[in-house]
Amino acid sequence: MDRPHKHPVLKLEQYRDMPDHPASSTEQNLITGLHKISLVLKSQAWKGAAPQKLTPTQGEILVQLRQEVNGQTLSQLASHLGITLATTSDAVSMLVKKGLVSKVRSPEDARQLRITLTAEGQAEAQKSAGWTDFLLEAVQDLSPEEQGLMLHMLLKLIRGLQTRDHVPAAQMCLTCQFFQPGEGPSSPHFCQFTQTPLKPMDLKLDCPDHQDIL
Template identity: 30%
Template sequence: MNDSVYNLENQNSNLSSKIVVALEKISEAYRAMLWEKAKEYKLSPIQIQILVFLNTHKLKYCTVSYLAVEFNITKATISDSVKSLLSKGLIEKQADEKDTRSYTISLSDTGNNLITNLNNYSGELVNPLTEMSSENQENLWGSLSEIIRNLHHNNIISMQRMCFSCKYYTAVPEGHYCGLLEKELKSIDIRLDCPEHKQK
């Protein structure tokens, strides 16, 4: 039997298959919105993602190596995008004093001026969520965070700043516990991107 999620007989009688295809549709919406923004500002989608990342993360994370893991793409591709952003004057490079081959990158003044026009590219995805009840949102977040955890466990995606990969995180019988905040975390408190995260 063809058990592909795209086999319609399988898909229409199997909720897991339907959910996989639904997630793919949502990622198409995300990609389409990112492309729209990229066309408007004459940037590539990954260049926009890099600029948005630089705007919201600590300088120590803003290196070619870290970005390559973050976006699951090669260092060479990130390096090309960084070169292009430098030539457009949207980012600046800071050399590492201890290792002259290494550097961090940050937004330039021009990049900072542009960022508010770029960082809302996925805004349309928020609308259907705000129309859901809090309970449905909480259930959805609980399921999505478990899917992300599982995909990371199977080396399919990175999980660089999520609770599950943090040294302060412990699974407890009641659910989750953060040793830094010294409190139990409900499912909705699990962070996907925590500024205090420390890799295990």
């Protein structure tokens, strides 16, 4: 396999060196729009989790565990959900007390504990999974091109937050050494791991083959 090309990503020091400047009206509008979405997400998350007497974080952990039959480690859960290890650990402890998850030794490495759903947890996870449907309907109003563009922009925003230590590292294309950005706005990107083109809508937020940029 060819040695991956590095792509230009600002380092943390470079971001810190950038001069402060007042937000333009477009920047302010973007922040207001993101804030509105965060508020509705928060209120819907509480509404979705309340009947089950779960916090939104506990509900998200159950939904995340549905996708992994063999469970996940605490650090995997924290990384997938973009929350700290301490918050994940507290939420998992509460879920263990409620009998919705259990901690089991990994078959591959007995030193490693994996969090898995109990039978009751499976049923609760099923109920928790539907709370984002309201957002899915709005996302489906966008064309495939708009969805791809939005995904790319979201990844760039997350990368910016990650570089400033505001969110935990995510295993996404924009921070992967195998990612080769397209030459122009309409040309596809390329994954040097799979040796395949990546359209904006194919960009990954949580890729098992991700390797951090060195």
